[in-house]
Amino acid sequence: MADVSSEEEKEPDEPMTDAPSDDEDVVEIWEPIIWNEMVGDFTVSYVKEVGPEEPKKPRVREYDIPREPIHNMKDVPKGWSPLDDDIDPSNVDAQIQRCEERISENIMPSIFKGRLKLLKKRRRKERELIESEPKGLSWNVVQRLQELKGIKKFLQAESDPYNHLSSVKAVMKAYSKRFLHWNHGLVTYWHEGTMLCSPRPRDIEVLKLLVSEEEYKTGLWVEGGSSHPSRLPGNVPPGPVKMNAARGNQYRFYPRTNIRNTGPDNGGVGVVSASSALCFQPEDATGPFQIKMNMRLKTPLVDQFS
DSSP states (O other): OOOOOOOOOOTTTTTTTTTTOSOOOOOOOOOOOOHHHHHHHHOOTTTTTTTOOOOOOOOOOSSSSSOOOBBGGSOOOOTOSSSSSTSSSTTTHHHHHHHHHHHHBBBSSSHHHHHHHHHHHHHHHHHHHHHHTTTTTOOHHHHHHHHHHHHHHHHHHHHOOSOOOHHHHHHHHHHHTTTSOOTTEEEEEEEEEOOSSSSOOOHHHHHHHTTOOEEEEOOOOOEEEEESGGGTTTTSOOOOOOGGGGGGOOEEEEEEOSSEEEEEEEEEEEEEEEEEEEEEETTTTSSSSBBOOOHHHHHSSOOOOO
């Protein structure tokens, strides 16, 4: 990529007549990735290069513990908050320990007694789920397997409208056999039940490459991305996202979230969405949601898990 910081030919006194206004959509144009370079990079795993999520700063109590319990929010000391943002929301044991600490502080104890009851119920449920899966799986993987089971059921009921079912089954089997792990910030790409790359950072430029050719018009599954399964679909913002608009190639990416009920619509019908995959639709809105891709790997990195 050219060095945009070079000032050899820069004319600072010349007015910038082509500068976009604040109201105009600015679309960044990337230099295309070369296929030969990309195929080689797909075999590289970034697991060791991407470290774990940085721990949050521990909670610091800036107030004294009252002798008598406080039950009214108007009476809580300055700086007090019911939020515990320093604790991993998926770490139920840490959440339980914090609730017990909060109760002993005598400030709004009823809030934390109720929360503690729910957390203990949640821990029992988590243990049941862990015992239902193969031994040795992390809690993040167990959570993701539960989500994938719901996605699988949805796709089967809807006759696999996005051609994702084979990949969902393969991902589930890879997790169960501990071939695939949940890696913070990394994704893997899947196509028709085959894993196409080693874990790597999500990169919109890679997605551009995958959808740049039209030899295949099938589903592409993007697995992973965020630090916790519950935070999927990851770093791609809700669509549409226009790319390469200046070249006339505009794509709309619609990240589809995990199975969840979003509540009844105006007609009283519950809305259900499925999967964490990216669905592609041409700018002219023709045809169903789909991913256009062309993987030129001579041999797949992983055989199908079927």
